[in-house]
Amino acid sequence: MNAFITLGVPIEFKGHDCVPILEIDGVVRVHDLEDDAEYDVPSEELLAHNDEAESAFERMNRVDPFAVSMTTRPWNLAAHLEEVLSGAPLEPGGERRPEYQPDVPMMQRQATKRRELELLGFPIKERTFQSDLYAYRDYGEAGLRNRVRLKDPLRNVSPILREAIESSRKLLANQSTHTFAVFRGTIRDELDRLGGEDEKLPSDPTLRNYLRLIGGPSDPFWTFKRRQSESNRPTRSNRARAVPDVPGSEVQIDTSRFDVEVLDGFSNRRTTAQLALMVDKSSHSIVGACVRLQSMKGIDIALMIVASCMPRRVLPLDKDLSARLASGAWRRIFGETLPEARLPFVRPHGITSDNGADFMSRNVAAAMKLCGINHTEARPRTPTDKPAIERAFLTVERDFAQYLPGYLAEDVTNRGEPTPGEELLTVFELAVFFEVWFAHVYQNTRHSSIRDPRRPSVSHSPNTMLAALRRFYPERPLSVPASYLPRVANVTHRVISRSGIQMNYRVYDSPELDAFRLKLSPITGTKSWPIYYHPTDIGQVWIIPPDAEPITAPLKDRDRFYRPFADEIDAEVRRVAAESRELSRAEQHELAHELGKAARLQVKARNRRDARDNAARKLDPTYAPPAVQADMTQISDSRMKGLPKTPGPIQPDLDDVEPELW
Incomplete structure (x- = not known):
């Protein structure tokens, strides 16, 4: 210029x-x-x-x-x-x-x-x-x-708050990634240490802004990789982590969303299922699995743990599924008929889980005590403490879920077009397909994480690794008496009436309950007794009297579940109910009110008619009253239109019947 x-x-x-x-x-x-x-x-x-x-x-x-x-x-x-x-x-x-x-x-x-x-x-x-x-x-x-403005962005920050932010940043800089709530709590602790108990913390966005202004754009506190490398820096001599060689010495358990859209099987509503897995770290075998529509509860985890300690069942053959798979790679590898597959058995001796409410519940604690299992809690927000189970969930999504209809990927490019509802699997079908996949495919596939330490180039499958370990570490299934199972179930309180125990519109009864009907419970001091039940087993409930064995009370009307065409009848009832118009409580009261009004009008009309007939008889003793039908015209047509059309009784066609028969 x-x-x-x-x-x-x-x-x-x-x-x-x-x-x-x-x-x-x-x-x-x-x-x-x-x-x-x-x-x-x-x-x-x-x-x-x-x-x-x-x-x-x-x-x-x-x-x-x-x-x-x-x-x-x-x-x-x-x-x-x-x-x-x-x-x-x-x-x-x-x-x-x-x-x-x-x-x-x-x-x-x-x-x-x-x-x-x-x-x-x-x-x-x-x-x-x-x-x-x-x-x-x-x-x-x-x-x-x-x-450029010569305005100090931190001019309104008190010196003690600024010192607390700087000291908290230094404390958390070399730790693993935390939530912002942890950083806020650390600032509060530093303020208390510096004598600033009365200092008020600003909002989270303001604190984030202060942190960036104090540290600058190149602050490693906001770089995850730097923080991760700093947090993983060993504070002791480097040594290899102990790898469990005994099957069941460390079994990792966790839950995750099944990234597949399914139908719930009852109302055909689209939803996503939840998946719980138990993975043995020594062989990477899936030793337990549970598929549910809702989030996992403590009772589901407890039953899965108890089932993993019992003798494993043989996966039943599905003839229809075997016929559908009798071609292509399945026929080339397994033959014309899908073979039977026995689910892998690994009795857990130690279980590692996170601190979720389902794993810390009373049911899970009772199941682990019953089976003699040690429980190890992973560190909060540290998925590296459970690497085997995290890798298993990734394998399920990558090698199984993405090939199913209704796959929900995080990336829309892998998700594809939305799947119509009629092409989705039900949750029961999804459970069957998953069981077939992990028994025939997952357990027989070589995994890069299962390698021979002497020859790292050789990888193994979970089944071969488990079979080799079984030669040196044999294991027998745990025999759990049936009387112990109610102790890991859910508990509620009900009165044992003369007709039995009523729960969720179902009645459970047994002759062994005669001594407890309408009696006070020595446990609660009232007539409400602790009733133990499994949410997935509606066929029976239990009560546990003091110093006695559990008493089983079966469902009274359980025969209706085994009657001919029971499933077809229930499906037809649900279909007819969905197509019919059901009345609400308000409509019921309104219709009944107008029907009562019509009844009062009918009585008045009858009384007037009787009075008229009596007056006519006094004038003419030979008077004969005409036949009168009920006057239903007083009921509102708009209300009668809302009534569903119900078929009446079938009337025979009298024209086709011989006169002497009627």
């Missing part, structure tokens, strides 16, 4: 009032205010005709140029802004213009100045002009340099 040319300052050139608006390589573009024309003039020629150029340069040299490339902003912007604020003239010693005096409204002064700058060839938006005006008012000419 030529140091002797002040852009935006009117000058006299060849007898005309001109404004220099642009200077490039010693050539100045000048706007002639009289002829409203623009032309280029060498800067030396312009300086020769302008005696005020030097003084203008000296005046504006006191302000740093804030944007060399921004030629659309006048160099004397500070003088224009000062005129708007205080009414001071642009030139020292000049006259004060009346349109910029303090008695003129500020908005009017701003509008006048913006029009003036536009005539000078420097149009400026209203919001930009106001931003520059406020910056100049608060910070002077320095507020216009590179649009």
Whole structure:
């Protein structure tokens, strides 16, 4: 920029009032205010005709140029802004213009100045002009340099809070990633330590802003990889982690969402299932699995743990599924008929889980005590404490779930088009397919994480690894008496009435309950007895009297579940109910009220008719009253239209029946 040319300052050139608006390589573009024309003039020629150029340069040299490339902003912007604020003239010693005096409204002064700058060839938006005006008012000419404000963003932070934030940042910088609530709690602890108990913590967004301002953009506190590497830095001598060689010495358990959309099997509602797995770390075998529609409860985990200790059942053959798989790779590998597969048996001796409510429930604690299992809790927010189970969930999603209809991937590019409802699996079908997959495919597939330490290039499958370990570490299933199973069940309280125990509109009864009907419970001191039940087994409940064996009370109407065509009848009932119109409680009361109203009108009509007939008989003893039918016209037609059409009894066609028979 030529140091002797002040852009935006009117000058006299060849007898005309001109404004220099642009200077490039010693050539100045000048706007002639009289002829409203623009032309280029060498800067030396312009300086020769302008005696005020030097003084203008000296005046504006006191302000740093804030944007060399921004030629659309006048160099004397500070003088224009000062005129708007205080009414001071642009030139020292000049006259004060009346349109910029303090008695003129500020908005009017701003509008006048913006029009003036536009005539000078420097149009400026209203919001930009106001931003520059406020910056100049608060910070002077320095507020216009590179649009930088000299405002300290931490000026309102108390010294003790700032010290607490800095110390908390140093404490958490070399730890694994935490939630922001942990950082906030650490600041609170540091404030208490520094004597700032009465100091009020700002909101989370404000704290995040303070943390970024204190640490800067390159603060490693906000870089996950750096924090992870710092947290994994050993504070002791490096040594390899102990790898369990005995099957069942460490079984990892966890739950996750099954990323497959299914039908619930009852109302055909689209939903997602939940999956719980138990994985043996020594062989990476899946020793337990549970699929549910709702989130896992403690009773589900407890039953899965008890079932893993019992003898494993043989996976039953599904003839229809075997026929569908009798082609392609399944026929080439397994033959024409799907073979029987015995689920892998690994009796858990130690279980590692997180601190979820389902794993810390009373049911799980009772199941582990019953089976003699040690429970190890993983560290909070540390999935690396359960690597085998986390890898198993990833394998299930990558090698099984993504091939099913209704797959819900995190990435929309892998999800595909939405699956119609009629093409989705039910939750029961999903459980069967998953059981077939992990028994025939997962257990017989080589895993990169199962390798021979002497020959790392050789990998094994869970079945081969488990079979090799069984030669040296044989295991027998646990024999759990049936009387012990109620102790891991859920408990509720009910009265043992004369008809039995009523739960969820079902009645359970047994002759062994005769001694306890309507009696006080020695456990609760009332007539409500502790009733033990399994949510997935509605066929029976138990009571456990003091110092006695559990008493089983079966479902009274359980034969209806085994009657012919029971499933078909239930499905037909649900279909008819879905197609029929059911009345609400309000509609029932409204219809009954109008029916009672019609009944009262009917009685009045009958009384009037009887009175009329009696009067007629007094006048004419031979009078015979006509036959009258019930008058139902008083019932509102709008209410009768809402009644569902129910078929009446079947009437025989009397025309087809011989006269002597009727």
